[in-house]
Amino acid sequence: MMTCSDNLLIGYDYDAWYGYADKIPITTDISTKTNSQTLICGMSGSGKSYLMNQYFARLCMQGGKDAKVYFADFKQDDTFAYLRKCPRYYAYDKSIEALDIVYEILHNRQSGEDTSHNPVMLIWDEYMANILALQGIDKKKADGIMRKVSEILMLGRSLAVRLVISCQRPDAAAFPTGSRLNYGVIIIVGAPIRSIYEMLIPKEYMDKIGNRQFKTGEGIALLQGAEMHYIKVPVIRNETKMQKICIDALTR
């Protein structure tokens, strides 16, 4: 049975928020029964990092004290400047170190060498830009990194290893064939960019969206490829508290 703490808030129902000033939570199951590998997309300024920050804090709160979190911040976004001194914060070209550590944990768990089952998470802001930059330097290395990402996506759920990735457009160049479908939680924020929708949203849902317009911090959540919601990402009420949760999670 799913416990209450397995339900992670993604945002609030967009139509209820604007239509009736009502806050109806849109949640996703983050237990190992369900795929909660997460992809957050949207153009620059659409609210990806803002959402990632609160999503990360909620995951840490629900993962409990034994969750081990790694944060890769390729762009060194101002949003995450407060994390820079944390031991498991990996800036710019160090992002791959975080991936390597998480990948090793996955493999040790898969082989049975590591029998622990605490949640392990890699939060990776600006994944696509990171891969494109690597491809420009060393294509083989970039391919190896994408393979590791794909493996985590395929094997991570039952081993309690989770990826939360953000990028502007999830082009095929950084998402090998089919890998976009391995994200159980897909969130697209900001202005509806058709090319992004076409990459991520099944055709039957595209027709439903029609000409809906979204602003920063609003958009679409697609869960398990089968359930679509329009969401409003809330304003962070207590930024200090959220930041403390994230700092603790990258430090303990």
Ligand SMILES: Nc1ncnc2c1ncn2[C@@H]1O[C@H](COP(=O)(O)OP(=O)(O)OP(=O)(O)O)[C@@H](O)[C@H]1O
């Ligand atoms: N849900 C929201 N409520 C209120 N303000 C928001 C929300 N989402 C984003 N913002 C504000 O909008 C601005 C842009 O957000 P953010 O930096 O998260 O965008 P981004 O998609 O990460 O952009 P980039 O691709 O350039 O990094 C920020 O000033 C942020 O505070």
Ligand SMILES: [Mg+2]
């Ligand atoms: Mg950002």
